[in-house]
Amino acid sequence: MDLKLFFDAIDEKLASEALPNDSLFNFIYVNQHKMPEKEGLDIAIIGLNEIRGNNTIDTSGTEQIRKKLYSLKKGVGSCNIADLGNLRNGPSREETVVRIKEVVFHLMEDNILPILIGGTHDLDFGQYLAYENQEKLVSILNVDSRFDLEDEKEVSANAKHIHKIFTHEPNYLFNYNHLAHQSYLVNPSALKVMEQLNFQSFRLGEIREDLKRAEPLIREADMLTFDISSIRNQYCPGGSQSEVFGLTGEEACQICWYAGMNDKLSSAGFYEYDPKKDIEGQPTAMTMAVMIWYFIEGFKNRKGEKGFQTNDFLKYIVSMDSAPETIVFYKSQLSEKWWMEVPNNARKGVYDRNFIIPCDFSDYEKATKGEVPDRWISTVAKTSS
Known part of the structure; x- marks a missing residue:
């Protein structure tokens, strides 16, 4: 062009x-x-x-x-x-x-x-x-x-x-x-x-x-x-x-x-x-x-935080009393920011980019108390529709 x-x-x-x-x-x-x-x-x-x-x-x-x-x-x-x-x-x-x-x-x-x-x-x-x-x-x-x-x-x-x-x-x-x-x-x-x-x-x-x-x-x-x-x-x-x-x-x-x-x-x-x-x-x-x-x-000041399987991230797996059985969280060691993993219940490949969504520490705290975060629920609803 x-x-x-x-x-x-x-x-x-x-x-x-x-x-x-x-x-x-x-x-x-x-x-x-x-x-x-x-x-x-x-x-x-x-x-x-x-x-x-x-x-x-x-x-x-x-x-x-x-x-x-x-x-x-x-x-x-x-x-x-x-x-x-x-x-x-x-x-x-x-x-x-x-x-x-x-x-x-x-x-x-x-x-x-x-x-x-x-x-x-x-x-x-x-x-x-x-x-x-x-x-x-x-x-x-x-x-x-x-x-x-x-x-x-x-x-x-x-x-x-x-x-x-x-x-x-x-x-x-x-x-x-x-x-x-x-x-x-x-x-x-x-x-x-x-x-x-x-x-x-x-x-x-x-x-x-x-x-x-x-x-x-x-x-x-x-x-x-x-x-x-x-x-x-x-x-x-x-x-x-x-x-x-x-x-x-x-x-x-x-x-x-x-x-x-x-x-x-x-x-x-x-x-x-x-x-x-x-x-x-x-x-x-x-x-x-x-x-x-x-x-x-x-x-x-971007940190390049894209590879969640790298050593830049800490992975936390929270066990739940009911469905879902677990919720996975990631915390960046570069910026201290949090992300949350959401199941891909829809067409494979289409929602991959949104499979791990931004969240904050309060979502992690909520999960540790046995409550499913609202962000998790709304994202599952979107990917299931």
């Missing part, structure tokens, strides 16, 4: 601003006059200015985010990052989604993690479609104050994109975890749908009580899709639907740190920034830039 056919170069004025030598800009391969080479890249930033899913948004958001991101410091450690520029819109919104699919798939095939910035939240459908030909099931982490499960024709595309993902054929969605929904913005019927599908959701209040409880859900994800309207408007007045209540900027950055550290996660998207709603100093663009910075820092 010739990537330069899909992208517009970065505005020269933006890329030529005088920045200190230790600024992140000086450590990014920026598409100014020439598309960066893919060889050796770890992360590729992709700007999106497609707004036909919610045409009230201004298209200049990616420029504002880049200004703030470029000005941040390099951080600790190293990885090779390229800013590919802005993806050119297709003749229709649907064609833009197809272009996102093709570009994201192409990058992931070369083991490059794409970070999508800007545009409307429905564009994550293209991000999801990029996994269609990978012959594996996918787990999604969505951070949003709403569920976006509408199915009526009259509503905007960014209000029904999750419904579109749930009903897409072929179905290769294994798990969907939702963080930071606000109960007064969610139809109770949507919660019932989540329960029926054995998908998990953590409302804002639960995250506020203990964000670490959400870490196993974040660690399970193949792709992250983040609607910045889930962040309270004190931090993100430029979120297209930001409310008085929501995540703090610090909580959003912590989620991004966990997501970046997830060895399994292979794409991330940050959507719904409307610069014309932002205020002096562009605090929304700054919040998004810092979120991306923390995601990148998390990426640099």
